[in-house]
Amino acid sequence: MASAPANRIxxxxxxxxxxxxxFVLLIPLAWWTAEEHMFxxxxxxxxxxxxxxxxxxxxxxxxxxxxxxxxxxxGPGSVLRYVxxxxxxxxxxxxxxxxSVAALLGVMMIQVGLGLFATDDDGLSYGPLNHFVSYETxxxxxxxxxxxxxxxxALIAVHIGAILFYALVKREGLVRPMLxxxxxxxxxxxxxxxxxxxxxxxxxxxxxxxxxWIFAGAPL
Numbered sequence: 001m002a003s004a005p006a007n008r009i010x011x012x013x014x015x016x017x018x019x020x021x022x023f024v025l026l027i028p029l030a031w032w033t034a035e036e037h038m039f040x041x042x043x044x045x046x047x048x049x050x051x052x053x054x055x056x057x058x059x060x061x062x063x064x065x066x067x068x069x070x071x072x073x074x075g076p077g078s079v080l081r082y083v084x085x086x087x088x089x090x091x092x093x094x095x096x097x098x099x100s101v102a103a104l105l106g107v108m109m110i111q112v113g114l115g116l117f118a119t120d121d122d123g124l125s126y127g128p129l130n131h132f133v134s135y136e137t138x139x140x141x142x143x144x145x146x147x148x149x150x151x152x153x154a155l156i157a158v159h160i161g162a163i164l165f166y167a168l169v170k171r172e173g174l175v176r177p178m179l180x181x182x183x184x185x186x187x188x189x190x191x192x193x194x195x196x197x198x199x200x201x202x203x204x205x206x207x208x209x210x211x212x213w214i215f216a217g218a219p220l
Contacts, residue, residue, distance in 0.1 A: 008184055009191035011091045011177045013064040015200050019056045020178055023108070026052075027156070031149070039125035046115045046127075047215050053109055055207035062203065065193040066091060072098030091185055091192065100159060107152045114145040116214065128215050 026049055033042040060069040072093035079095040081087050093101055119126040119138040130138055166172045177183035
C-alpha cells in the first residue's frame, strides 16, 4: 500500500527556535569567556542563559503544542514503545528525544544555578548570589560548576550524535525544521497548535523580572 503523501506543516514555533539557537551560541561563548578570564562577560552570558531557561520553562507550560513538556515527556512505556518501533508518526519530540531535551535543560539549569554562587580564584569576580554563601562554600560550588560543564558537553555530544543518526540512517533532517519551523509530515499528522502572542510576551516579562531580581542579588 502506498504511503500517504507528505506535506509541509508547522512543527516548531519561533520562541522554541530562538531559544534553541541562542543556547547553541551562548554555551560556547560562556566557555570562551571563562577560559579567557573575562568574568564580567561570563556573568552577562550566564544571566542571559538564566533568562532563556526561565522563559523556556514557562513556555513549556503555556506555549504551543510541541513546546509543552506534557507533549513530549512520556512514561517508560512510551519510551520503550518508541524504541521498539511502535510509536505513531507525529511531529515534535519523540519520547526518547523528549527526555534528552529535558536532561539538557536540567543540566543547563544546574550549570547556571551553580554559577550564581561561584567565585573566581582571587575572589574578585563572583555570581550575584555569592553573598549568601561562605568563601569556602563558593569555592566548592565553583568546582562543581566546572565539573558540571563536562556533563553538559557529554549531553550535547549525544544530542549531536542523534541528529547525525537521524540524518544519515533514518534520512530525516532535524535541523531544517528548527530553522524554518516547518517540516514534512503525512497528511494525516496534526500540525502544531499555536497560542496567542501575548503568552510569549507574558513569559518573557516573567523571565526578565526573575533574571533581573537574581542579578540584583535576590533582595527580599
